[in-house]
Amino acid sequence: MTNRYRPQPRLGAWTASIAAAVAALSLAGCVNYAGIKSDKHIAPPASYETQQSLPAEGGQWPSLDWANQFGDPQLRKLIDEALAGNPTIDQARARIEKASSTVGTANSALYPKVTGSYSWTRELYSGNGSVPPPINGTWQSENNLLTNASFDLDLWGKNRERLRQSVSQEKVAEAEAEEVRITLAASVASTYNQLARLYALRDIEVREVKNREDIGHITEGRVGAGLDTNVERQTANGDTATTRSSVSDLDGQITTVRYQLAALLGQGPDRGLKIANPTLGEGANVALPDNLPADLISRRPDIVSAYWQVDAATHGIKEKKAEFYPDVNLSAAAGLDAFGWGKFLTAGSGQLQAGPAIHLPIFDAGELRSELKGQYADFDYDVATYNQTLINALSDVATQVTEIHSADRQLVDAQQALDAQTKAWQLALVRYKAGLNQQLQVLNADDNRLAAETAVVNLEMTRRSMQIGLIKALGGGFDASQAGLAANTETPIPARSGGAETH
Template identity: 80%
Template sequence: MINHSRPGSRVSVWVASIAAAAVAIGLAGCVNYAGIGSDQQIAPPAQFETKESLPAEGGQWPAMDWATQFGDPQLPALIDEALKGNPTIEQARARIEKASSYVGSSKSALYPNVTGSYAWTRQRYTENGIVPPPFAGTWQSENTVLASASWDLDLWGKNRERLRQAVSQEKVADAEAEQVRISLAASVASAYNRLAQLYALRDIQAREVKNREDIGHITDGRVSAGLDTNVERQTAYGETATSRSSVSDLDGQITTVRYQLGALLGGGPDRGLSIAKPSLGEGASVALPDNLPADLLSRRPDIVAAYWQVDAATHDVKEAKAEFFPDVNLSAAAGLDAFGWGRFLTAGSRQLQLAPAIHLPIFDAGALRAQLKGRYADFDYDVATYNQTLINALSDVATQVSQIHSADRQLVDAQQALDAQTKAYQLALVRYKSGLNQQLQVLNADDNRLAAETAVVNLEMDRRNTQIGLIKALGGGFEASRAGLATNAQTPIPAPSDGTAPHAE
């Protein structure tokens, strides 16, 4: 009887038969993951009470160019320089490239693998072996060319889950790189604000040197008039020297911060010395955006990174579950093999090989179950990390806002105190010139005025530093959808189910 069926039909039937056999063996397998699972889920932002601490105020989210609001063109230029040349940015990019390579290698497992080879062998065959005459006892050259292909059918989705896990890990690396960028920009701005603060304090101390010199001149006149003694003169000289020492101390701190800025910019310490004196303004008014807790999920790269880490863990779990089912691999090879060159390219030198294979875990002493338990533990850890990251983010924003409001209230009182202490000092100085006050009263009044002026400057600079912290806490201009990292985190990721694989009784 002649078989008229086409080769393609026979191959289809053959593949279907192997798949059916794999299913049958899988249903009869002994190794299973019954009883292993997790009930952990990422927390939705609505779970946390935030209305009182984070009220809707109709504010705007930070823009990518948030540094321009402080009115100093040098600051955004320094941030841009840091983002281009800092080694931490290069490290983040390298992590992205590494994650991308995992995606490529995981994707390759979904497709057939084809290889080709050629070999030439020169060999003398024994007269007493299995090689028959006329080749026994002679030298022969053997030529072999072979093309082979193999394909993992991935019936249970193991390779597909590995690819999805790699894609999620790449998104984790992308989000972490954004977090590095935001942190670096905020660090440059904070260091620059610290430089501005030190310069403002130095200006105060420089003026204080002048005040103490003026008091010293008055004291010299009073000593000449017999109204003061050399004790007051030396006291005045000592106070002036102390003020000069404070200026020198601030000069040293300024140089140190310049070195820090040079390192943040990815340059040497001399780069920091070339930075001009800051001229920062107050910045924009502080008002929180509406719907902040929910929208914060896509505005903070650390939350986005934590989300994709949980997503990667779910695919890790699914991949580990697929290990309990049989692997079905198809392989085939075709080529030519012959002694010498004369018959190498003839039909008689053809060689063909087909090798379908099924691998099923039957007994592994609990290795696969232990592996799955480990993957679930990783999933639980990543869920807990996400939840903690969200809690920390909400607390971070609330803390920065609270500190800004506190600084605003303190500044009102501190400015009033400075005004009063300045008037008290001026009156004491006039009375000292007139011989109505002792030197100690003038010095005390000047100390009080100096402390009040320093307090105002420190409060203003600390408030701006906290404002920079709030910008960072609100994501520093990051937006997940724009970065290609959008998530569906409004709905928590369900925990991988506690499935039960059928097993033989």
């Protein structure tokens, strides 16, 4: 039997020995990160000029139920259905679960690890080997039971920084999931508004078919009276057929948009065919919230995601720096080891071993320094991404507001044009009936009226689409503090005043 029990030194002696070894290795170590740093930092909103483009107007931030303002209950139900069943939402949830599992893995490194093992071997020992009698030349069975425990002291915080990095990455995934939710809701609303646009245009074309038929009847009467010829008759018939073709084209577009809506809902194309005709209203007045640039960073999930990505990169740098210092692990093992079963469970079969293990990189041909430079490059990239995301967000809001105000001004002129073109068409039609105008004049007047009416409808629908875009640009009801993604309660996403140099 082999007894592997070894007398162990006192705990105080262990501590002194470890401290001395760590100090000696630290002094002897040649690998360092001197000169590797970054001066990049995320830009505060105040660093960008927005006073003229984004004036304070006393408006409210969008709420999560922003779709209700358009007065169409079906829109709210469609958005809820999409958020419940679209595969992109499931993908976002899966990414969160993946990030959460990484947090659990990183957290486990902060605690001791305990494992157990048992082995049984049957071996014929050589009769002419180094094993003495009576074992040599015989078959022997060996039982080995061992319990191992190990603990990384994490003196320099490497494991703790890895955990913090994982937590930040989990927040990135959560913010990205919010971005997916907001984007999906806005896509449903925009596509639904497109369906409303097509139905409105179809209504115009259906009325136009009636108008062209009326002109055709007048033409038939004029041909019979000898005032028009077969040319005018065929022209009227051709225009009526062309208008019917436009109705058929719009019917095809309507069906296509219904299929698009079904896909957004996470359903088959038949689901789109069951959607009722939209009854969208104008929506709430457009007014920007006060303190918009500063508050926008906590209202846009893409900015929040970019912030936590920078935070994760910061912890990645700290973790990598900790690898330049000695790594100290404590390990211990206890168990039983004996030939055969007779003495396996006796005190004499006990085995016990314990001790520290210290690792320090002394020469690695520049590997650690290169990896740290890579971490700083990731940090610089993430900072630039955050800054670009903030710039894009401010531009997005300003663009949507400008386009809405432009559409409002265009609608005033377009409505006046429609009123004038409608009166011109009515007068031309009366004069045509009376034989005072040629057919071409009434057809031109009708074309002008049709174009004016189409322009008004398109402007109204485009404005609503821009309004939906502005809601999305303002965060779509997202709030970092309510979502548990704020850095702290006073400054949800604080800007760093310095670089990433950490020690």
